[in-house]
Amino acid sequence: MSTSVSVYVLRRVLSMLLMLLLLSLIVFLLFNVLPGDPARLTCGKACTPEIIEANRHRLGLDMPVIAQYWEFLKGLFVGRTYAANSPDPVQCSAPCLGYSFKRHAEVSQLIKDGLPCTMWLALGSFIIWMVVGIGLGVYTALRRGRWQDKSVLGVALIGYSLPSFFIGILAMFFIVIKWHLLPYPRYVPPTEDLSKFLQTMILPWIVLAILYAAFYIRLTRSQMLETLNEDYIRTARSKGLPDRTVIRKHALRAGLTPIVTSAGLDLAGLLGGAVFIEAIFSLPGIGSLALGSVTDSDLPVIVGVTLVAAVFVIVANLVVDVLYAVIDPRVRPS
Amino acid sequence: MSLTATDAPIGDDVDLTEKTVEVAGRSLWQITWGRLRRDRTAMLCVWIMGFFIVLAIFAPLINHLVGVDPYTPDSSAISDNAGQPYGPWAGASRQHPLGVEWGTGRDIFAQLVNGLRISLLIAFAATVAAVAIGTVVGIISGYLGGRTDAFIGRIIDVMLSFPSILLLLALIPVLDDRFSQIGLEGNAARVLAIILVLAVFGWPYLARIVRGQVLSLREREFVESAVAMGSSTTRILFKEILPNLWAPLLVYATNLLPGYIAAEAGLSFFGIGILPPETTFGSMLGNSLSYFLLEPSYLFIPGTVLAILVVAINLLGDSVRDALDPRAGRN
DSSP states (O other): OOHHHHHHHHHHHHHHHHHHHHHHHHHHHHHHTSSSOGGGGGSOTTOOHHHHHHHHHHTTTTSOHHHHHHHHHHHHHHOEEETTTSSSOEEEOSSOOOEETTTTEEHHHHHHHHHHHHHHHHHHHHHHHHHHHHHHHHHHHHTTTSHHHHHHHHHHHHHHHSOHHHHHHHHIIIIIIISOOSOOOOOOOTTTOHHHHHHHHHHHHHHHHHHHHHHHHHHHHHHHHHHHTSHHHHHHHHTTOOHHHIIIIIIIHHTHHHHHHHHHHHHHHHHTOOHHHHHHTTOOSHHHHHHHHHHTTOHHHHHHHHHHHHHHHHHHHHHHHHHHHHHOGGGOOO | OOOOGGGSOTTSSOOHHHHHHHHHTOOHHHHHHHHHHHOHHHHHHHHHHHHHHHHHHTHHHHHHHHTOOSSOOOGGGBOTTTOOBSSHHHHOOSSSTTOBOTTTOOBHHHHHHHHHHHHHHHHHHHHHHHHHHHHHHHHHHHHHOHHHHHHHHHHHHHHHHSOHHHHHHHHHHHHHHHHHHTTOOHHHHHHHHHHHHHHHTTHHHHHHHHHHHHHHHTTSHHHHHHHHTTOOHHHIIIIIIGGGGHHHHHHHHHHHHHHHHHHHHHHHHTTSSSOTTOOOHHHHHHHHTTTTTTOTHHHHHHHHHHHHHHHHHHHHHHHHHHHHOTTTTOO
């Protein structure tokens, strides 16, 4: 790796750190200053004024805003202690994303518990949608204007338009409940019972993949159509290269850049939780955690999940950009 | 006539000179509309959308004319013990054209029309707001450049990294709490909160597109001449540059709209959107879950309408994009 790449990477990392700081400030302001009374949002429906006051003090919501933000930032790096001078202080170790007095657990622990399930969901559907999306994208581009192209694009448009939760309910309705093709979903880690894991995950994988594959078919197709018109494709063909090589090595390769960008960001976005799909298939991931904490009004968990999900996207952005700089010299700025 | 000069069959008795004059006089609007008019799918989608919009605007009147309303339970239409609608298709009859809801006997048609009104209100308002914010921020960022541009660029980067669905969920209780302090409660607060969050997290991407367009537009001669004539910056931004941006704005808006309809449905489906007694597509689908094995009508009717609406808008969006593309029609 040359020095110019290293300098570029260093600059990008620095700017990412700045963005993370800005992000933490925005998340903090959104959830601690925007609500009329953040303390009231920590304990949901069964709330009494006493609990609200207790939580206000325990979470430090009675301090000045600047001091609260400082505590929040400090907690991320060195951990913090809630209600330090009370008889039962609560220790929250670094990186402390907050503490849920409702669930009596550290938010980072709750997220850690949900992450494997969300990760399996994201990875599985990612593989399906990339294979199907790029495959059908190339196929439609090569059969452009014919009936195969039109019918794939038509189905893709419907897949792209329908809300994922609706496809999810339909899948549950027909495949699980009506035709009993699959057992009712109950998540187990793949290390515990692989076949049960696959039976649970296959539907959510497919439903989620339908949504994304539709987008990737369209993206790949338009990229392919653009590159297939280039002169170097004609050159490659006239050299007598077989069609397979021309398409794989020349056309698809050149059009891959935006596909890789989208793929990186979409995967990262999903790691922050696929809220609707996780809820419908009762998967205990980060999305379900977020939905649950919104319905029971558990503010610290909401803040933590939002922050973590956004960090995934920012880091993915960096990774994608750096990969580019390594692969494609044109991207490297001087 | 929407024939262009290139479409005219050469050699027939077509007066080419006259045609050329007509073509030269057509604005981008006219060319686009002409192309859309010839696109059968697009016209079908325009009709479908128009139909739904009319239905939404006149929802109370239509329900009144049909003789139904979305709130009143009709115990005569359902059985006493299980609350099952009498007759097939959720008890569809002359009195209840699409049948009634299981358990309460509320009319499905009325709920559908009423829900359409709320969904479209939210989606349109959020789209208009997001496009307005994105345009203004993008124009300012692109035209002023320098530090303002760099600062706005950073903000956009951060905004784009937020998971929008998650924030939509997360911010609704927060905004509810804030609104209740100023005395705004119930569905008015909910609708406003949903519109606000959708709009606030919908503009950044558009601002980036607009910024790019403005960067190239501001180097053009007509902007230079406006500067030379001493026009104020505001005038240049909004009278010279803005009118050149409507193509990307329109395409972006037709992309946002169906997404927003689906987002609202998702929220209401999980009980975080519209509050009862109002119902939208999402809450109808959500309510149907407990008995859809016995009575699928209540699931499939709102589901199908939602699907038709969203697919139609997306298809129209595609056609608009094709019609606006100067390279279209050459292939």
